[in-house]
Amino acid sequence: MTNLERHSYDVVVIGAGGAGLRAAVEAREAGLRVAIICKSLFGKAHTVMAEGGAAASMGNVNDKDNWQVHFRDTMRGGKFLNHYKMAELHAKEAPDRIWELEQWGALFDRTSEGKISQRNFGGHEYPRLAHVGDRTGLELIRTMQQRIVALQQKDGKTYQSMESHLKVFAELTVTEILKEDGKIAGVYGYWRESGAEVLFEAPTVIIATGGVGKTFKITSNSWEGTGDGHALALKAGANLVDMEFLQFHPTGMVWPPSVRGILVTESVRGEGGVLTNTNGERFMFKYIPDVFKDKYADNEEEADRWYADQDNNRRPPELLPRDEVARAINTEVKAGRGTEHGGVFLDVSKRLTAEVIKKRLPSMWHQFYELAGVDITKEAMEVGPTCHYVMGGVEVEADTAAAVGVPGLFAAGEVAGGMHGSNRLGGNSLSDLLVFGRRAGMGAAEYVKSAKPVAVSEAAIKAAAERIQAPFNRSGGENSYSLHAELQEITHNLVGIIRTGSELTEAITKIAEIRKRSANVSVAGDRKFNPGFHLAFDLDNMLLVAESTAKSAISREESRGGHTRDDFPQLDNKWRQINHIASFDGKEVSVRKQALPAIPKELFDLFDIHELEKYMTPDEIAKGGAR
Template sequence: MTNALERHKYDVLVIGAGGAGLRAAVEARESGLRVAIICKSLFGKAHTVMAEGGAAASMGNANSNDNWKVHFRDTMRGGKFLNHFRMAELHAKESPDRIWELEMWGALFDRTKEGKISQRNFGGHEYPRLAHVGDRTGLELIRTMQQKIVALQQADKREHGDYESHIKVFSELTITEILKENGKIAGAYGYWRESGSEVLFEAPAVIIATGGVGKTFKITSNSWEGTGDGHALALKAGANLVDMEFLQFHPTGMVWPPSVRGILVTESVRGEGGILTNNKGERFMFKYIPDVFKDKYADNEEEADRWYVDQDNNRRPPELLPRDEVARAINSEVKAGRGTEHGGVFLDVSKRLSAEVIKKRLPSMWHQFYELAGVDITKEAMEVGPTCHYVMGGVEVEPDTAAAVGVPGLFAAGEVAGGMHGSNRLGGNSLSDLLVFGRRAGMGAAAYVKQTTAAPVSDATIAAAAARIEAPFARSGGENSYSLHAELQEVTHNLVGIIRTGTELKDAIEKIAEIRKRSANVAVTGGRKFNPGFHLAFDLDNMLLVAESTAKSAISREESRGGHTRDDFPGMDSAWRQHNHISSFDGNQVNVRKQTLPFMPKELFDLFEVDELKKYMTPEEIAKGGSN
């Protein structure tokens, strides 16, 4: 086996080729290190391209009153104050620089009449703050980062003649295991998806940037790659996951026709004036405005121009309330029998904008639904409903370095990392998150590599990793991975979805444990070449760990906050705000414990009014007034 094993040695191994992974790779390479980038699918097909609305950064181009402090406040409010304050602070402070940097590397943002980067409105943001490229911002980010990688490769070629050992992309390769020696990261093991041939990467630092967990659920905006690989790899390597109960069900995914089920309808549609109505034609979001605002909204103007006044005295359409609130509102309308025939509500932008403007401002939305579903959004409403979109929980990391807590040499950035978004992510914060913490992960890994000694991977470690890949082929008459995956998705959809109860979560935990037990007998027939059942056998194991972490964290949190709604505990509890949930894996099951949240320093605490903090914090916390 070892004679045929493909081997590579690098300083930094980046697992994931989305925005966070590529930004981390650039930073590590520019620090003088040799970098490998692992891409599960084709290079350029990262799920980042599906982020359409824009990247949030307080550049102040649309409103000069915007600044990092306002962005920080919005992010903490959106996360219901469960965010790691330091991550939210770094993100708010550094996002503008990352956008301008991206522009210098060739990103072609939409412009204002004055020639500045255009910034649009988005739910939960006080000011228009999202730098955008029509509704293709994620695609432009990936295109720009790809070109930057190519430029680095060409620079290496000019300088060294052979640039392969300095930065290289390995496409269509799955990592099955992160390897450790003497408690430290030593590399990773995986296989080529086309041939099944095994590959060993030796590297003292590994950056996980694998994205989300959406394929754990039945209806999701995530593409096939989103199987929670990074979350599970981190758990198995000894790292922790934080706050896995918080899943964002984007309020507007297509529910009909079937050809586009789950595909995201970007928040930009609502940002550009799209309105939500139920099957009675009611613009129902006004019923779900927080009570404090209900005496300050217009109900006698033109339907498309109705608005309410928010806590900062800004006129806003109710469709731009934070995503968790919009998703719950849609879910309530459907459950009350006011939904569409196919279990959603209507989203219509054609009443507000002309066909010409829609095609200009929302070109991807118009084109993909017209071509894939025969729905012309310039003339008709879309049927939309909540779709599993984003996981706020992820690897527990040190904010400044993105280092995974407790595992020397392991780093995480992007959606796979937890803490930044608290209990709910604001729209647009994901793309700037990728850039800010992708860079910091690259910096952290580079600093670590330069002060550590790489440990060679032992033959015993290699043999164990190879045996795990071969195991499904050695079984006969076992379970089918497709059937088990379908069962898991039914469990998560029905019992761990947008509205949860203790009884259903207990049932889910038992069912997930049973599926996990049966998954140990998954058998794969045929060879390794072009065998999707072979791939799913490993993806399934990852998704089961993620689902177990989510369900156990959710049953422990006896309150409703952000992306976690308990029907049996409908309100927020300020005592629960003081705790994160930490998931760890003992080799047999996921264990969840409480961990006290770090307290905001006084200079950040003082950015909020005491009356607002009373909604989130205990009197004792408020009395402290921030730590010194």
């Protein structure tokens, strides 16, 4: 194509959220030429929805905290399905990443001694979340953007030519990752405004595209969360790990319909918010799992006392891990004790004054007041589960964030799997972005040193261009909006928060039918300002995600973390040692079982033997960790 826009870089980063920006900073500081591609406007990343804080064991509020405790909490939250090395690296490196962020200009809230303040969150033993009110993710993005700007300057002046150093390409969609001779060669895509096609040649690609929420009907994710990175990785020959584990955040807005699914930060509960049903019952006391009985209060008086004395070991049940709280709310609603709009009540007004609420939770006050006409300083919020985060993602090497089996491909953040196991603890997402975003940048820089750039063939360019044009060459075909709506109904009803084998079988059949129909999607008009054109590609990605999720879910015959089988309601220790690996042959997704790496003895010994018995087989315990 003679009019094809071409660029050449050492590293292409797909995604401009926290992980993508941190990776770009690391790669640029290593002297590489870096392109950052974002699907939306620069700064509009799902990272800003992580409002409550970033988890790091700095010990600023409780000096008993350390990386070992954080590691244990992360493994417990993930029901011991986490890749131990990723959880270890995260716990050890998170404090340095937060202090680094502060050095770059992040304005964290402070303790009375002037240290970075840390708040409580579900599943964390001690106050651990460094925060900026309830706008922490926004501050992270602001700080990282400023760092990007700083790296675009030399001697106080912006480089005249950004092409050879660091450049952001906003509102650009990547349609595929290109390979030559089995190695990464670049990416292909188009400008969303005009539809003009763009080729980026580069020996390394870092995927940092976030989550898959728009595959589901009710989600906290914005329109960008269509599983692009997951699908791009599959199509490039990478694997996805444990896609059955989706986190339904327990508290999203449920009314009015226009805002349904918008996140209500966990910091509301961390600051003392309580959950009640329509009978006025503080119902979470009924849902404390046996494995957590020694950690959570079993009566209201004891729970309330914890807020005054946080050295008390038994926390309020509202601060149980997210999967436990989401299932409890779902159960209350199904039992007829939910609100008329399908939620429950979350009230912080009885514990904090209006002044304190507006100071500590300013975004939540504004969100409910402006969008729902509710003053949370006086009234309860109406909340319910919303698809928020996917624990599954690209199978990567822990140290380098390199995608397994695809030289030159890396992944970090929500799009990468392994770190969180079957359930992510609140606050671990932001520190995850920083820790593994940095490691992806380091891994890419190391790879580039020995990699020889491979030119993209004209045949590959021609094929990529034809795929973009294909929907316009069809007439009278399927409508991408209709198919997307059908897919969301299937995932919501059959692959949602509670699953059964028969429903998953039905979902797999229906998803396959939509995939066949999607091959005939047609788009009217031209490429300019054409949302139907964009959705045609998003739909293909979401179908791959949904297929991976449903096929992984039907294989795992137990309930663990973000995966609940009504027909297999118990956690089964034999499944703790198994990851599900999804791959794509160009026609369909296949899922196979793979052994989870054994926990080494020095980490194994951090846990009490009685706790391990709740999650591991006798044989695994007898081995006492990998030696």
